[in-house]
Amino acid sequence: xxxxxxxxxxxxxxxxxxxxxxxxxxxxxxxxxxxxxxxxxxxxxxxxxxxxxxxxxxxxxxxxxxxxxxxxxxxxxxxxxxxxxxxxxxxxxxxxxxxxxxxxxxxxxxxx
Amino acid sequence: xxxxxxxxxxxxxxxxxxxxxxxxxxxxxxxxxxxxxxxxxxxxxxxxxxxxxxxxxxxxxxxxxxxxxxxxxxxxxxxxxxxxxxxxxxxxxxxxxxxxxxxxxxxxxxx
Numbered sequence: 001x002x003x004x005x006x007x008x009x010x011x012x013x014x015x016x017x018x019x020x021x022x023x024x025x026x027x028x029x030x031x032x033x034x035x036x037x038x039x040x041x042x043x044x045x046x047x048x049x050x051x052x053x054x055x056x057x058x059x060x061x062x063x064x065x066x067x068x069x070x071x072x073x074x075x076x077x078x079x080x081x082x083x084x085x086x087x088x089x090x091x092x093x094x095x096x097x098x099x100x101x102x103x104x105x106x107x108x109x110x111x112x
Numbered sequence: 113x114x115x116x117x118x119x120x121x122x123x124x125x126x127x128x129x130x131x132x133x134x135x136x137x138x139x140x141x142x143x144x145x146x147x148x149x150x151x152x153x154x155x156x157x158x159x160x161x162x163x164x165x166x167x168x169x170x171x172x173x174x175x176x177x178x179x180x181x182x183x184x185x186x187x188x189x190x191x192x193x194x195x196x197x198x199x200x201x202x203x204x205x206x207x208x209x210x211x212x213x214x215x216x217x218x219x220x221x222x223x
Contacts, residue, residue, distance in 0.1 A: 044213075059212075097143060
């Protein structure tokens with residue numbers, strides 16, 4: 001049982017480049033989300049989805065785009081990378097509200 | 113945006129000491145309170161999810177309590193071991209269903 005698979009683990013981008021962080025879960029969870037983790041700030045919600053075809057913004061959505069075409073996949077797109085987007089990104093999934101979240105391995109992104 | 117506060121920010125204890133941390137949250141707009149353990153270079157892993165006022169949960173030497181009326185939860189570690197060293201995250205899920213995390217308590221257990 002793979003759980004939540006997140007790729008890549010590391011990425012370096014130049015300012016202005018775009019990329020997609022991949023996230024897939026094989027637990028048939030309805031709810032998926034993307035967080036970024038910055039020193040001293042904990043995990044902040046970027047975007048989330050409560051089911052296929054439904055997405056919504058979190059606390060820090062600017063500069064990111066998401067889609068949820070299937071239950072399994074929830075990719076995060078950086079449209080035009082900026083140094084302020086240097087961070088560690090985590091994807092998570094939850095079966096339903098009030099149940100534990102399962103996290104991917106994280107992506108350490110550096111924008112130069 | 114819900115405000116979830118954790119204290120202390122960091123903590124150093126000796127092996128064998130017992131310790132506890134606090135998570136504070138707005139008592140309105142509550143659905144569930146989560147605790148996660150996050151080791152360096154790994155992903156957060158769930159310890160407990162609690163929904164009812166007065167809930168108490170235990171896993172080995174770690175336990176947690178919940179007071180939804182006054183808006184706090186305590187996490188206790190009995191007889192701390194070096195392998196307990198990690199960041200402990202509290203998270204709240206409210207009516208909007210997404211999780212809002214506190215900034216965590218970083219625990220270091222000294223041998």
